[in-house]
Amino acid sequence: MRALIQRVSEASVTVDQKIVGEIGPGLLVLICAMQGDSEAEIDYLAGKIAKLRIFKDSDGKMNRSxxxxxxxxxxxxxxxxxxxxxxxxxxxxxxAASPQQGEALYLQFSAVLRELGLEVANGQFGADMKVSLLNDGPVTIWMDTAEK
Structure with a gap:
């Protein structure tokens, strides 16, 4: 799986002029399932993202998840x-994974993040989405499970 992670002050996704997902401070994760991806890649990537320490602590250092x-x-x-x-x-x-497999892995990835105790909002798989964000920092991180 591949992910582009952005630290944001806020982000939202609009489909057909309706907001389908939005968050305040946190992470915008653009995710792509690749051919051959499985639960192992989902668990690894979700765990890394959940623990990724890229938010500032009281000393201004990136030390918080x-x-x-x-x-x-x-x-x-x-x-x-x-x-x-x-x-x-x-x-x-x-x-890229087939659309059917991609959607299943995308939904499972979101579910694993929720199981890790995180509040998760989603875009709409396969839709023409308009993504708005206020990148904080900016902080943008690339992750690819093929590189673990």
Missing amino acids: VKDISGSILVVSQFTLAADTRRGNRPGFSN
């Missing part, structure tokens, strides 16, 4: 994170 600050996570599916740009000018997405 989203749970430590009572923050939320907005999870948005984004198959374009699977883009292969090595050849030509048009990205290829053949390494």
